[in-house]
Amino acid sequence: MSIINVWLFPARLAWRQLVHDRPKMIAAISGVLFACVLVFMQLGFKDALYASAASMPLKFDGDLFLIHRQSEAMWRPAQFERSELIRALGHPAVAEVIPLYLSLATFKAMDTQVKRTLMVFGYDPDTDLLNVDAIKSMKVALRVKDTVMFDEFSRPEFGPVGEQLKVGRNRTEVNDYKVRILGVFQLGISFAADGNIVTSDQNFMRIFPNRSMGYIDVGAIRLHPGTAIQPVKAELKTLLNDFVKIYTYEEILEHERLYWENAAPIGFIFNFGTVMGLIVGMVIVYQILFTEITNYRFEFATLKAMGYQHQYFVRMVFASALILAILGFVPGFVLSKGLYYLAESQIFIPMPMTLEKIVTVFMFILFMCATAGLLAIHRLKSANPADMF
Amino acid sequence: MVIAVHNLSYSFGSGTLTQPVLKGVDLAIHQGEIVIMTGPSGSGKTTLLTIIGGLRQALNGSVVVLGEQLVNSTERTKVSIRRQTGYIFQQHNLLKSLTALQNVCMTLEMQHDLTESERSCRAQKMLEAVGLKEWLHYLPESLSGGQRQRVSIARALVGQPKIVLADEPTASLDRQSGHEAVEILKQLAKVSDTAILLVTHDYRILDIADRVVELEDGMIKSA
Ligand SMILES: Nc1ncnc2c1ncn2[C@@H]1O[C@H](COP(=O)(O)OP(=O)(O)O)[C@@H](O)[C@H]1O
Ligand SMILES: [Mg+2]
Numbered sequence: 001m002s003i004i005n006v007w008l009f010p011a012r013l014a015w016r017q018l019v020h021d022r023p024k025m026i027a028a029i030s031g032v033l034f035a036c037v038l039v040f041m042q043l044g045f046k047d048a049l050y051a052s053a054a055s056m057p058l059k060f061d062g063d064l065f066l067i068h069r070q071s072e073a074m075w076r077p078a079q080f081e082r083s084e085l086i087r088a089l090g091h092p093a094v095a096e097v098i099p100l101y102l103s104l105a106t107f108k109a110m111d112t113q114v115k116r117t118l119m120v121f122g123y124d125p126d127t128d129l130l131n132v133d134a135i136k137s138m139k140v141a142l143r144v145k146d147t148v149m150f151d152e153f154s155r156p157e158f159g160p161v162g163e164q165l166k167v168g169r170n171r172t173e174v175n176d177y178k179v180r181i182l183g184v185f186q187l188g189i190s191f192a193a194d195g196n197i198v199t200s201d202q203n204f205m206r207i208f209p210n211r212s213m214g215y216i217d218v219g220a221i222r223l224h225p226g227t228a229i230q231p232v233k234a235e236l237k238t239l240l241n242d243f244v245k246i247y248t249y250e251e252i253l254e255h256e257r258l259y260w261e262n263a264a265p266i267g268f269i270f271n272f273g274t275v276m277g278l279i280v281g282m283v284i285v286y287q288i289l290f291t292e293i294t295n296y297r298f299e300f301a302t303l304k305a306m307g308y309q310h311q312y313f314v315r316m317v318f319a320s321a322l323i324l325a326i327l328g329f330v331p332g333f334v335l336s337k338g339l340y341y342l343a344e345s346q347i348f349i350p351m352p353m354t355l356e357k358i359v360t361v362f363m364f365i366l367f368m369c370a371t372a373g374l375l376a377i378h379r380l381k382s383a384n385p386a387d388m389f
Numbered sequence: 390m391v392i393a394v395h396n397l398s399y400s401f402g403s404g405t406l407t408q409p410v411l412k413g414v415d416l417a418i419h420q421g422e423i424v425i426m427t428g429p430s431g432s433g434k435t436t437l438l439t440i441i442g443g444l445r446q447a448l449n450g451s452v453v454v455l456g457e458q459l460v461n462s463t464e465r466t467k468v469s470i471r472r473q474t475g476y477i478f479q480q481h482n483l484l485k486s487l488t489a490l491q492n493v494c495m496t497l498e499m500q501h502d503l504t505e506s507e508r509s510c511r512a513q514k515m516l517e518a519v520g521l522k523e524w525l526h527y528l529p530e531s532l533s534g535g536q537r538q539r540v541s542i543a544r545a546l547v548g549q550p551k552i553v554l555a556d557e558p559t560a561s562l563d564r565q566s567g568h569e570a571v572e573i574l575k576q577l578a579k580v581s582d583t584a585i586l587l588v589t590h591d592y593r594i595l596d597i598a599d600r601v602v603e604l605e606d607g608m609i610k611s612a
Contacts, residue, residue: 005498005501006501009498013484013487013495016486016487016491017486019486020485020486021486298482299482299484299485302478302482302484303484303495304444304471305442305444305471305476305478306471306472306476306495306496306499306544307468307469307471307472307499308499309468
């Protein structure tokens with residue numbers, strides 16, 4: 001009972017004072033709301049970036065993957081000899097190896113003729129390297145010369161390829177090389193590439209005449225069913241040259257994600273945006289709390305003269321901060337949810353509003369308001385009752 | 390004896406700027422006694438009142454209030470005295486975001502053993518006693534000066550203090566409402582046997598006092 005009162009009474013007084021001064025309360029809430037939306041958007045974009053950056057290997061069907069140690073990320077891989085991958089076949093647990101050729105290329109939109117860059121995947125269709133049903137079902141057709149399949153989830157600037165195919169328009173150019181689009185599949189785009197096409201390894205060489213079969217970008221390894229992956233990975237590591245790195249499926253996803261988080265400055269930009277949002281919000285809340293304490297210092301002195309102690313006012317300030325945090329967070333959350341939806345539907349970036357994100361942002365906002373409260377508390381010292389009456 | 394001041398000295402400032410305000414004050418007030426203190430402006434009446442109320446720390450002499458020595462006292466002692474005295478300020482000093490009832494309840498919210506309804510009930514009775522039955526839920530800004538001062542009387546008395554300290558409570562009121570307010574204060578204090586030390590320049594209200602003293606030149610003179 002008492003412990004509740006210790007917080008309830010100052011919180012109630014804080015609430016009554018906030019409500020009494022509506023304009024100031026609205027200003028403070030707007031500040032929190034602003035910070036909240038900014039942080040939600042920064043985190044949303046950041047997560048979307050990482051999620052979609054990592055989405056490239058997401059559909060890879062393999063147990064272990066080789067990439068050149070200089071490959072920072074899959075959108076700009078360094079090639080290595082195919083023979084390196086073939087050597088992995090020497091390990092008894094290895095059932096199959098699959099070379100993957102990757103390159104960025106321009107794709108001419110069939111309606112506007114505008115060229116835009118997308119990612120080209122080249123591999124033997126029989127291997128089903130990408131675990132995407134639409135591609136698997138076309139493996140025979142994909143072996144025909146100059147055929148490709150197009151990712152429906154590519155950005156709309158590439159044109160409504162799905163509809164164009166239905167009306168019989170299927171010819172365009174990739175890397176200025178004429179190709180025929182067989183159909184569409186669904187993969188998803190990343191910040192690095194606005195779209196994807198898949199083609200056979202043979203066709204890949206035709207589209208990129210200066211590439212050769214002997215140099216690959218990614219080597220996928222499939223083990224015999226039921227083999228423990230980690231020991232094989234360790235053994236292959238000693239077998240292979242140092243210039244290739246070997247990853248499990250989870251590790252190669254992680255490698256992609258880490259690239260965007262660390263190597264690319266993009267992650268920093270989002271973190272910077274988050275911190276800036278929190279600082280701006282904190283300054284606004286601090287300002288409001290500070291003027292609030294200044295305006296109410298006679299009342300605080302009166303309460304002190306009645307026997308209220310410093311701790312009570314400290315609790316009041318923190319309660320105000322908490323109230324503002326909650327009142328700013330709720331509309332901030334709703335607004336952010338709307339903006340997430342807008343981002344998903346307008347710029348085709350997946351922005352899920354996860355519980356984790358909600359909790360994280362609320363913690364940030366709470367921390368921000370508490371810090372503002374902590375800074376404002378020193379102003380309380382000026383309420384000395386003896387000097388006021 | 391609820392207040393016993395003996396040889397109390399107090400100065401503002403330090404060094405060459407030291408300004409002695411109280412120079413050996415002696416004053417004793419019994420339970421239930423109503424004492425009015427007058428004196429020229431700047432003679433130190435407010436200073437004395439704030440020392441007795443535990444708002445200001447005195448370093449020389451002796452000030453025993455409700456059995457506690459306030460000279461060189463701890464913060465705890467002062468807070469304890471503040472809670473046991475009702476203070477009525479020259480300005481009403483009500484909390485402007487609270488209604489009359491909520492303002493009066495603020496005194497009782499320091500007593501955690503009361504329930505919300507007990508607090509509210511006691512505050513309401515006290516406001517009725519000062520004639521504000523119809524005004525419980527009004528904010529100070531929509532009350533008249535006299536009504537506000539009566540709310541602050543209710544606030545000072547609702548905790549059933551043994552002592553009420555009032556610093557020129559009628560200064561900002563017209564004659565009629567000033568007299569009303571003080572009359573109410575006197576009646577309520579008599580009922581609960583509360584001692585009152587009231588500072589005033591207002592000679593029209595001297596008649597409520599059991600005794601009138603004058604503070605002059607930093608010392609008490611009986612008038
Ligand atoms: N906080 C203070 N700092 C310095 N001097 C003060 C302060 N408060 C009062 N004084 C001085 O102390 C003297 C007594 O003040 P006060 O007790 O308010 O007198 P009264 O209430 O009788 O008018 C005055 O000369 C005043 O200038
Ligand atoms: Mg005075």
